[in-house]
Amino acid sequence: xxxxxxxxxxxxxxxxxxxxxxxAGMYMSIQRAQDALLVLRTETGANExxxxxxxxxxxxxxxxxxxxxxxxxxxxxxxxxxxxxxxIETLGADAGVLLDTVSLEEQRVIPRGGLPEARSIxxxxxxxxxxxxxxxxxxxxxxxxxxxxxxxFSFDRESSSDSVWNGRVQVGALTQ
Amino acid sequence: xxxxxxxxxxxxxxxEYYTRVVVVLNVLLAFTFFVGALSLVPTFVTIxxxxxxxxxxxxxxxxxxAADDDDRSTKDIIKTTNIELKQLNERQRLTRPSTLVALALxxxxxxxxxxxxxLQSRVLEGGEEVLELxxxxxxxxxxxxxxxxxxxxxxxxxxxxVLPIGNLAQSINPHFSLTLTSPAHP
Numbered sequence: 001x002x003x004x005x006x007x008x009x010x011x012x013x014x015x016x017x018x019x020x021x022x023x024a025g026m027y028m029s030i031q032r033a034q035d036a037l038l039v040l041r042t043e044t045g046a047n048e049x050x051x052x053x054x055x056x057x058x059x060x061x062x063x064x065x066x067x068x069x070x071x072x073x074x075x076x077x078x079x080x081x082x083x084x085x086x087x088i089e090t091l092g093a094d095a096g097v098l099l100d101t102v103s104l105e106e107q108r109v110i111p112r113g114g115l116p117e118a119r120s121i122x123x124x125x126x127x128x129x130x131x132x133x134x135x136x137x138x139x140x141x142x143x144x145x146x147x148x149x150x151x152x153f154s155f156d157r158e159s160s161s162d163s164v165w166n167g168r169v170q171v172g173a174l175t176q
Numbered sequence: 177x178x179x180x181x182x183x184x185x186x187x188x189x190x191x192e193y194y195t196r197v198v199v200v201l202n203v204l205l206a207f208t209f210f211v212g213a214l215s216l217v218p219t220f221v222t223i224x225x226x227x228x229x230x231x232x233x234x235x236x237x238x239x240x241x242a243a244d245d246d247d248r249s250t251k252d253i254i255k256t257t258n259i260e261l262k263q264l265n266e267r268q269r270l271t272r273p274s275t276l277v278a279l280a281l282x283x284x285x286x287x288x289x290x291x292x293x294x295l296q297s298r299v300l301e302g303g304e305e306v307l308e309l310x311x312x313x314x315x316x317x318x319x320x321x322x323x324x325x326x327x328x329x330x331x332x333x334x335x336x337x338v339l340p341i342g343n344l345a346q347s348i349n350p351h352f353s354l355t356l357t358s359p360a361h362p
Contacts, residue, residue: 005195012202019209026216033223040230047237054250061250068253071260110299112361115262139274147264150273154294167294174263 074147075176078106081121084146084173088123091144095137097129102168109174120172122151128166131155138169147174271360276309276333280356283327287316297360305360306335310353318347325354333358 076084081104092099102124109118127134134155141150148171155167179186273295284290290313299305315321325339336357343352 005192008199009195012199015206016202019206023209023213026213030216030220037223037227040234044230044234051237058250061253068257074264112266116259118263142272142274147267149267149270152296157291
C-alpha cells in the first residue's frame with residue numbers, strides 16, 4: 001500500500017512539474033516570438049514609410065516632368081548650340097543692331113557654392129548700332145531664357161559718326 | 177471517541193492521508209498549468225502567423241529596394257534638377273552689366289561725353305570675382321569731371337572708382353578714363 005502511495009506521489013509530482021514546464025516553455029516561446037515580432041514590425045514599418053516616401057517622390061517627379069523640361073531648356077545643348085545662336089541673332093535683330101559671330105568656344109566654369117564643375121559655351125559677337133540699340137541688346141541678352149551672362153563687352157563710338165557705336169560682346173551660357 | 181489504533185498505524189494513516197492530499201494538489205496543479213498552456217496555443221499560433229506575414233512583407237520590400245533601378249534614376253533626376261536650379265539661381269544673382277552701365281550713366285552730367293565703355297570680369301587673389309566697368313570720354317571742364325567722379329562715389333554698387341590724376345591736368349576738355357569696380361556676386 002505504501003509503495004502504491006509513493007508511486008502516486010512521485011507520478012503526480014512529475015505530472016505537475018511537466019505541466020509547469022510546459023506552461024513555462026510556452027510562455028517563454030511566446031515572449032521570444034513577441035520580441036521578434038516587435039523588431040520585425042518596427043523594421044517593416046520603417047520600410048513601408050520609406051516605400052511611401054519613394055512613391056511620393058516618384059509621383060512628384062512624374063508631376064514635374066513639364067517643369068523639368070522647361071528647366072532643361074534654359075541650358076544650351078553643347079552638342080547642338082544652333083538654337084541658342086539663332087535666338088541670340090533674333091535678339092540682335094529685335095534690338096536693331098548688326099551682329100557678326102566672331103568665335104564660339106567651350107569653357108570650364110569655376111564652381112561656386114558647393115556646385116559641381118559646369119561647362120559653358122562662350123560666344124563672342126561683333127555688334128554695331130546706335131547707343132540705345134546696343135544697350136537694348138545688352139539687356140535683352142541678359143534676360144534671354146538661358147542660363148546666360150554677359151561676361152565682357154566693349155563699345156566704342158565711331159569717330160566719323162556721333163550716333164553709331166560698335167564693339168564686342170562676350171556671352172557665356174551654361175551647357176548641359 | 178477514543179482511537180485505539182497502535183501508534184505506528186496511526187502515524188502511517190496520517191502519512192497516507194497527507195500523501196493523498198499532496199497527490200490531489202499535484203494533479204490539480206498539473207491540470208491548471210496544462211489548461212493554461214493549452215490556452216496559450218492560439219496566441220502562439222497567431223503570433224507565428226503574423227511573424228510569417230511580416231517576414232514575407234519585409235523580404236519583399238528589401239528585395240524591391242535593392243533592385244529598384246527606377247528609384248536610382250529618380251534620385252539622379254532630383255539631383256540633376258537640384259544642381260540646375262542652383263546654377264540658375266547663381267546666374268540670377270549675378271550683377272548685371274546693363275545695371276552697372278545704367279547706374280554709371282545716370283550720374284553723368286551733360287558736360288561729360290563718353291566715347292568708349294567696356295566691362296570685363298576679373299578674379300581677385302581671394303577667389304572673389306569683380307566686374308570692372310571702364311569708361312573713356314571727354315568732359316567740358318575739369319570741374320564737371322570731378323563732379324561726375326564724386327557722384328559715382330555715392331553709388332553703393334561701386335566698391336572702387338579709379339580716376340587717374342593725370343586726367344585732371346587739363347582744365348578745359350579733359351580726356352578721362354574711369355574704372356568702376358563692383359562685386360560680381362553681391
